[in-house]
Amino acid sequence: MAKPYREGHLWSFRLRVQGQDLYRTGFATAEAARREHDRLKHTLCMAGRPAHAGPFQATLGQALQTYALERFPFMKGARQDASRINRYLREAGLETVRAVPPVPSEPLPSTGTVHWSVQLDPVRRSRSIPQGLHAHRARQTARSTGTDRIRKQLARTPMAQILPYQLQELLDTMGREGYQAATLSLERSLLRRLFNYARQSWNWPEPVRNPATGLKLPSVQNARDRVLTNAEWRQICEALEDCRNPYVPPLLALLLETAMR
Incomplete structure (x- = not known):
């Protein structure tokens, strides 16, 4: 196993597994770096080889x-x-x-x-x-x-x-x-x-949880208050006089009278 090594005041490690070369740094102690090393190695070995460059290399x-x-x-x-x-x-x-x-x-x-x-x-x-x-x-x-x-x-x-x-x-x-x-x-x-x-x-094991779920979004304000005017209905009736389908006028009347969508 690759041992953690010190870089300045922090600890780092390098890991090669399933064709991926990983570098991690920023750990306060060697033990913290070792735990992350073991976790990553176990996760990648269990998941198998990822497609393409993998989640640690691909942006x-x-x-x-x-x-x-x-x-x-x-x-x-x-x-x-x-x-x-x-x-x-x-x-x-x-x-x-x-x-x-x-x-x-x-x-x-x-x-x-x-x-x-x-x-x-x-x-x-x-x-x-x-x-x-x-x-x-x-x-x-x-x-x-x-x-x-x-x-x-x-x-x-x-x-x-x-x-x-x-x-x-x-x-x-x-x-x-x-x-x-x-x-x-x-x-x-x-x-x-x-x-x-x-x-x-792609069989990418990281991130474990989808970071795009559970986000807070404003509600979509798409409610409308729209009523057909008498003038618009008269225009529709005039157009329906030329309609060759005899079922269209009663159908529209039913929709209007019952407020069906």
């Missing part, structure tokens, strides 16, 4: 990029998720992902319904901004300064080292900078799916 940004390449072809909403993932990839200096309609001649995965083909775009030092949107993009950048700073830290942090309070800080900062509750929920959902996928499909 959040790298994991998001790999997740997009593997899962986006089968996801109808891949383009929306790609926009969210690319914010992390740009902060980490990684190639961004783009979902495009698949070309029929391309070799496609043999399982599942393929909706998209995923491409990697080269890293750009600055994004091209269409004419007329410079002022809008400048306001967006000024508004999200704190969020971008935290995203950059997270995107460059190994997956195994990400903790719930870091993700909570991200969501809290987004809320303070004016992002709506629905946007926060989608951000949390993306991260939660990533950690679940890494554990279930």
